[in-house]
Amino acid sequence: MNDDPRTHDALIRDLARAARKAVRQLAGSPLSQRNMALEATADRLRTQAGSVLEANEKDLAAGQARGLSPALLDRLRLDKDRLEAIAGSLETIVALPDPLHRIMDDWTRPNGLRIQRVAVPIGVIGVIYESRPNVTIDAAALCMKSGNAALLRGGSEAVHSNHALHRVLAQGLADAGLDPAAAQLLPTQDRAAVGALLRAHDSLDLVIPRGGKGLVKRVQDEARVPVLAHLDGNNHLYIHPSADVQMATAVVLNAKLRRPGICGALETLLIDRAWLDRAPVLLGALLDAGCELRGDATLRALDSRILEAREADWETEYLAPILAVRVVEDAEQALNHIARYGSGHTDGLIAEDTEAANAFLGRLDSAIAVHNASTQFADGGEFGFGAEIGIATGRLHARGPVGLEQLTTFQYRVLGSGQTRP
Template sequence: MATETTPSPEDIIHRMGPAARDAARQLAGSSREARDEALRSAAASIREQVAELLEANARDLEAAKQRGLGGAMLDRLTLDGDRVEAIAAGLESVAELNDPVGRELARWQPSNGLDIARVAVPIGVIGVIYESRPNVTADAAALCVKSGNAVILRGGSEAVHSNRAIYRVLADALEASALPAAAVQMVPDQDRALVGALLQAHEYVDVIVPRGGKGLVERVQSDARVPVFAHLDGNNHLYWHGSADPTMAIDVIANAKLRRPGICGALETLLVDAGAVEHLPRLVDALADRDCEVRGDDRARAADSRIFEARAEDWDTEYLDKVLAIAVVDDPAAAMDHIQRHGSRHTDGILAGDGAVAEAFLARVDSAIVMHNASTQFADGGEFGFGAEIGIATGRLHARGPVGLEQLTTFKYLVRGSGQTRP
């Protein structure tokens, strides 16, 4: 219970919110050069403070191991020299991107003689609630600052020391620049009630971006009183058509499943065309060599005895681990029907040499990202050329797929006249 000396969660958010609003207004009028310089300064500080960041991360990893967190979660949490360098490089890459603010999206002159322009502007204040990955602290802050938005960050308790260490670097870089320090704020403790207060703060926060497990996203989507950019899970599929080159297909499937099994772009279900079943033993060889468990339907198991029996729930499961479900289908229509019934509309793809079959699949599969002859692990803002991403969105309005700089802007109309009055 709050006392006279202990602010309530609502008090804390109501203090942070107005500061974020003021910072957002200042950012919207700032120059690209100032925003870019702040990001480059933060990147330089990240490189200078590698030892401190790794020490903070080691504290998180030790606590996570004591709590019994699994391999996929530990992989998301872990920082090493290469990953810290990737954080710094990510800040610099965002700084190099074109300024998304002020872009003229359209311009026209109707018969009344007015000159009307539609221009990109920042959304305002972004709330980011995330788990596990410390790099999200830097990615989210960089994208928001670059796009002229203020951001309120709330990371997961498993990465609290890493997140705060990265945040301090970012805050110092802003303070040393001409930008408002409140442009990037971090919720001061891990009290879950602060999440609820942030989700209710519609007078201060314009959009919430959750990035984490299904439980987190479900809570955000259920409780938020502001719009949400999110995906619930990444139950991603590849359809292996009989026209695909089998060597290429096996390479792509193995990468999609095993490069990093714990990310939202990882492959979870493989749909194998009846015309490609003969190649399944080669695929199982490649997966077994890397300790991947394969579960399949009766037709898949008939092709290779090493495939375990799939349960009904396997078709709806985001494993985030070295497990792959395989179903054999008769044709592209059956594959698309399976994706429609079981997919999460995150990332789905086709492996095919037949261009007509591939184009029909690309046109008809209703997912945020649809791929042809490519690993689902490319479902990433950095790989799309966005520099970084703040998350993946599977909704239909405004942002869909990787949420990068462009998706963190909205627009307004600038109307210029010469004294017109309306008759």
């Protein structure tokens, strides 16, 4: 590939043009045809597992030669079980209802014009991801079921695996009589091609980055195409004076420790001064469960195992069994803390006082506002969406879990009987 940036722009334009044609076919296709493509892909993943695993071996060998870390190599690795899990996720998506053609609104104007808002695909979606090759199938399948075409750009360390998985996907589409251009893998690993993808606002409708913060930050900084993503999940719970101590303890332990590495994990706990007498139970339970606590002077006076919190701790998404803890004077100070340090992902409170809780939720500027429940429910599956492509903290189109419905947009249909505008 030539270094001239226009070459990459032309490449993206050409891929997107073919993808757009595929969207027109998908948008008009019955659910059964889209599902057939997903089922055929699952079948082929099983029958062609050998060639996929062979390609994956090449990536693993190259990765070992390049000295990739064991964690990265594990992310890269496919085996029979992981392929079966990917096939299973395709079947999960098959079982979900059709996100297209839903009539979302329907009203009639005084002049007799009937106006409907009907769900249609977003269009051409760029998906940029890192070393996990399963994203090639998972992301394309969600796009395809919702009538969108995907331009896929995976990590260079997974290039052979991604090509093998993409071949299966293209065959699955063809098996169902659908245009394989509905799922295209970028034919180059040149980083400049990502730049071209991010500025292609004339030909792409959306970009979804799936990966670490470095990737998400680059996409958000550079993209002229709309982005659905979240950079951080620096999530907070506030313990209101009315909080039940047992509930608070159970919810906070779950929110922090169930899986500390997911984006819905709790990162900072704000305890109302009026609740301090009950705090030792909660803090002790966290410490006993192996959670490191970093707190202010008041809290450290309660338990000597609590380390000192610094300014950076309020800003940090640990993604680890570490929790920042702070005393606040009231709900107002808790809201100010969250407004200053939060990332708009998932925040909330524990409170028996429902009125106070509702007032608090209404003033949170977060995609997901939680009352008396674990922040780890910030997940498409837990919301009942069946499958998700990620979590969005932007404010437009979709916030929170991005599932099939969030991968659709709408068209107004104006149905008349010859009306003209006076």
